[in-house]
Amino acid sequence: MVKQHELSQHMISEQAASDTSCGCPHGGLKGLLDKSLARIGLSKSEQKKVDREEELVDLAVSILNEEGFAGLSLEKLTAQSRYSKGTIYNHFSSKEDCLSALCIRAVSSILTLFKRALQFEGSSREKAVAVHYSYQLYARLQPTLFMAVLSSKAPGVREKTSTERTQLMDALELEINTFSDQMFRDAIDDGSLVLSEHLSIETLSFSNWAMSFGTNALATSATEAKAVNRLDPNTLLLQNISILMDGMNWQPLSKDWDYRKTWQRVEKEIFADDIQLIE
Amino acid sequence: MVKQHELSQHMISEQAASDTSCGCPHGGLKGLLDKSLARIGLSKSEQKKVDREEELVDLAVSILNEEGFAGLSLEKLTAQSRYSKGTIYNHFSSKEDCLSALCIRAVSSILTLFKRALQFEGSSREKAVAVHYSYQLYARLQPTLFMAVLSSKAPGVREKTSTERTQLMDALELEINTFSDQMFRDAIDDGSLVLSEHLSIETLSFSNWAMSFGTNALATSATEAKAVNRLDPNTLLLQNISILMDGMNWQPLSKDWDYRKTWQRVEKEIFADDIQLIE
DNA sequence: GCTCATTATGACGATTCGTCAAAAATGACG
DNA sequence: CGTCATTTTTGACGAATCGTCATAATGAGC
Structure with missing residues (x-):
């Protein structure tokens, strides 16, 4: 019922989380972005959101690598993540917004x-x-x-x-x-x-x-x-x-x-x- | 009922047919393609198909110019043309095939x-x-x-x-x-x-x-x-x-x-x- | 435990994709 | 002109995706 409780979804997302083929050599980007945001001062929930966005971009990159440019859809991103559509759209206002996030990475x-x-x-x-x-x-x-x-x-x-x-x-x-x-x-x-x-x-x-x-x-x-x-x-x-x-x-x-x-x-x-x- | 008899459709397609902003200077492409096919020897119906493809690519280009890359869909091409979906798919096996046709032009x-x-x-x-x-x-x-x-x-x-x-x-x-x-x-x-x-x-x-x-x-x-x-x-x-x-x-x-x-x-x-x- | 603001969920309508059985047009032949 | 076989055209259909939104869950503070 609640997606986070489905075991299979957990397994998929964990696989994705451990997938480090993100085009981010030596974790440099993560450090860069975390730092720049940390300076401003992040609350707990805000930090949580940043981490999740990191996770979602990782996943999006792996979809892009496997399915190519046209194969990337927020529908698939939703399905392969442990979150639901609404949550995904809280992070990316549109498919194009998600693509821009990939470009920033x-x-x-x-x-x-x-x-x-x-x-x-x-x-x-x-x-x-x-x-x-x-x-x-x-x-x-x-x-x-x-x-x-x-x-x-x-x-x-x-x-x-x-x-x-x-x-x-x-x-x-x-x-x-x-x-x-x-x-x-x-x-x-x-x-x-x-x-x-x-x-x-x-x-x-x-x-x-x-x-x-x-x-x-x-x-x-x-x-x-x-x-x-x-x-x-x-x-x-x-x-x-x-x-x-x-x-x-x-x-x-x-x-x-x-x-x-x-x-x-x-x-x-x-x-x-x-x-x-x-x- | 039959799409070809709808007046409004006729008007739209005629407008498109007269639209010469096709990126094809001095009609050089049309001549080029016609010639290359004419050499092989075209029957009447084959020539008809070539002409229609010309017309459809014209229309696709105008959609591309107005709506941008993402806005180009065979659905829209169908709607703005005087033909139906099946006919469109007789010319372009997919959206990507249509895009390739544009590139050839x-x-x-x-x-x-x-x-x-x-x-x-x-x-x-x-x-x-x-x-x-x-x-x-x-x-x-x-x-x-x-x-x-x-x-x-x-x-x-x-x-x-x-x-x-x-x-x-x-x-x-x-x-x-x-x-x-x-x-x-x-x-x-x-x-x-x-x-x-x-x-x-x-x-x-x-x-x-x-x-x-x-x-x-x-x-x-x-x-x-x-x-x-x-x-x-x-x-x-x-x-x-x-x-x-x-x-x-x-x-x-x-x-x-x-x-x-x-x-x-x-x-x-x-x-x-x-x-x-x-x- | 209760209240309320924030966040997450997934059902929904709209759009597009590509397919396919049925309808219409074509044309060959008597 | 009529018949019939072949080809072409049609649009209804199921699947996938988009982005929205009312409802449900969460959790922070009292």
């Missing part, structure tokens, strides 16, 4: 990966290469979530997303932008990059992002007939950003430095654990 | 624009700039369709698409790839581009595509917080591909040639009619 995870990549020891251009590596890593580990971030930008989705979540999403995007801009500022500061007349930091930062996103998006959605399949997926992104950074005249140029070694070093020194998940 | 239109762009008088790099211009033009004229092409690559969509349509889609993509590759071959032939050791034509062709796609996709789905809004949308793509082509060492380099003038010339000499539709 995705972008948070990506940001965490970016910061880890930045710890790579090397020149500013090598660090940028490391960041691109981490972006590609996420696109491969979580292809559906990676693409979901884009679809959540569609007007129809954004309209149906709660204002708080929209603001959180915008804040995260701003943080990513700031992060990207800072990479270029560092490069200018250490002298390896010089701004030419018509190119601002914002322009370089955006072109850098556009190339990485475009490459990963096309590689993720590759089909039989696509040009991607003619090329080596492992160094696809590296080659593309190498051409771009050479175009920026970012020192050392690719003719003077073997960035394939950098690429491999990043893989071994920073993301050795994560790369095993692909095999 | 989109890619056909883009290919038509590419070929027009190639008529621009100038160096091989200038011609490539013209092609990018036409790509951006389509992304702006048909943002939803532009993004739809990507989502039609999702596994869930592809599975539910009829095999014939999948093959047609793959053939079109191959044609686009071939077109892109040819641009680079021409550049090599006229001496303005030299292949370095590690970079193949395929690599250059793909990086060129990835940059253009990434830029247009991010610009199309731009939100308030995005980095895109800090920049001039009219020259965003030009700047990005200029950096990239400089990185390829494609002559003349942007420091030796004012491609903003090329950009403006393309706008005036090739796409003057189309650009007015944006305003």
